[in-house]
Amino acid sequence: METLAAFQAALKDQTNTIAFISSENCSVCHVDEPKARKLAEEFEIPFYHLDIMQEPELAGFFKVLTVPAVLVYHEGKEIARQARFIDFHTLEKLVQQLPKQSEETDYQTLFN
Template sequence: MNALHSIEDINTFIENETLSLVYISQPNCSICHALLPQVEELLREYPRISSRHVDAEEVPEVAGRFSVMTVPAVLVFAEGKEMFRKARFVPMGELNQQLAKLNHFLNE
C-alpha cells in the first residue's frame, strides 16, 4: 500500500478517487503492523478501491482532520464522503461486507 505524507495529499487522494480506503497507523503499534497485510490482502478482491497508508506520527494533522483517536484506523470513502470507519479492532468480515456493498452500489 502506497503512503501519503501530508494532509494535502490525503485530501487530494480522497477527493480524486471514486472509492478510497485510508489506513492510519503508527510505527510503534503492533496491531497496526499485524492488520495492514490483512487489509492489503482483502483489497485484492476490490481492484476498484484505491488505498493509501498514513503514518500518524509523520502526519499528526490526520488525527484532527478525521477525528482519529486510536490506531489502527480504517476509513472508507465513496466520492469523497466517509462511508465507513473502524479503529483499534477492525473486524475483517465486517470490513469485507462494507467494501462489497460499496463496490456493488457504485458498479450499478
C-alpha cells in the same frame, strides 16, 4: 507511506478510497495493515497508509483517537470507520457492496 495531501487529492478523483491510519510503534497496526491492503487490492480500491507519527495533524483531520483505524470513503464521504479492533469480515461485506463507478443519484426515483 502516503501523505495527507495525496489522500485529499485522491478523495476528489476516486469513487472509493480506503485510508489506514497507524503509528510506527503500534504492533497491531503492523498486523492489520497487510490485511487492509489486501482487501483494497482484492476490490481494486485505492489504499492509503498514513502514519500519525510522521504527520501528527492526521489525528485531528480524521478525528482518530486510537490506531489502527480504517476509514472507507465513497465519492469523498466517509461511509465506514473502524478503530482498534477491526472486524475485517464486516469490512469486506461493506466493500463488496460499493459501486465501482460514480453514479448520478436520481433522487426523484429514489423517493417515489
